[in-house]
Amino acid sequence: xxxxxxxxxxxxxxxxxxxxxxxxxxxxxxxxxxxxxxxxxxxxxxxxxxxxxxxxxxxxxxxxxxxxxxxxxxxxxxxxxxxxxxxxxxxxxxxxxxxxxxxxxxxxxxxxxxxxxxxxxxxxxxxxxxxxxxxxxxxxxxxxxxxxxxxxxxxxxxxxxxxxxxxxxxxxxxxxxxxxxxxxxxxxxxxxxxxxxxxxxxxxxxxxxxxxxxxxxxxxxxxxxxxxxxxxxxxxxxxx
Numbered sequence: 387x388x389x390x391x392x393x394x395x396x397x398x399x400x401x402x403x404x405x406x407x408x409x410x411x412x413x414x415x416x417x418x419x420x421x422x423x424x425x426x427x428x429x430x431x432x433x434x435x436x437x438x439x440x441x442x443x444x445x446x447x448x449x450x451x452x453x454x455x456x457x458x459x460x461x462x463x464x465x466x467x468x469x470x471x472x473x474x475x476x477x478x479x480x481x482x483x484x485x486x487x488x489x490x491x492x493x494x495x496x497x498x499x500x501x502x503x504x505x506x507x508x509x510x511x512x513x514x515x516x517x518x519x520x521x522x523x524x525x526x527x528x529x530x531x532x533x534x535x536x537x538x539x540x541x542x543x544x545x546x547x548x549x550x551x552x553x554x555x556x557x558x559x560x561x562x563x564x565x566x567x568x569x570x571x572x573x574x575x576x577x578x579x580x581x582x583x584x585x586x587x588x589x590x591x592x593x594x595x596x597x598x599x600x601x602x603x604x605x606x607x608x609x610x611x612x613x614x615x616x617x618x619x620x621x622x623x624x625x626x
Contacts (some may be wrong), residue, residue: 400415402513402534404460408461411537427470429472440466480527483527492519494517494520497588511531518585548572
């Protein structure tokens, strides 16, 4: 991103607009924008882009000079232009609360999300990570981190892992093997919940596990001593 001299707001608009357009990556959209905009790409110059510009640009890229036979629909192009202009509807995102200090025996958890306060994102494509501090008694949202800038990185998985490298646990709907390996190497324990759900409901279940019979990896994170961890393991074995 630095090589293209894009500021953060411009980069986020372009990345989000590319996601609206089926089959279009950031690279292809950047190429079209550079052809249509003379000079620097920034918030002001993006506001000069029109639907016709995109239609013509994608048509030329597909070898259709009149732009009539491209597979991208008009509604998608209109929405992409609105995003480039900075006029996309403001999604009601949850508001994080700053912590004065990190609670004892807590874990920091990242939740892959595309909408509201939901667990509904894949690791490699989610729009953001919701970051929570979780104890046996509380679930507190402490940060909301956009992941769109990963689209400009040479190693998107490493970028995303680094974005949440202060977390010990991550919830996702899906994650590939190579990406999971990078996450684990970053010291983060990935958990897949294929069906997704409301983030707080998922984390309430984690609280229940923390307070009853946490597996060894979780018990260690929340400061349960080795002797106590053995007790938990034996209890779990007896229950089985």
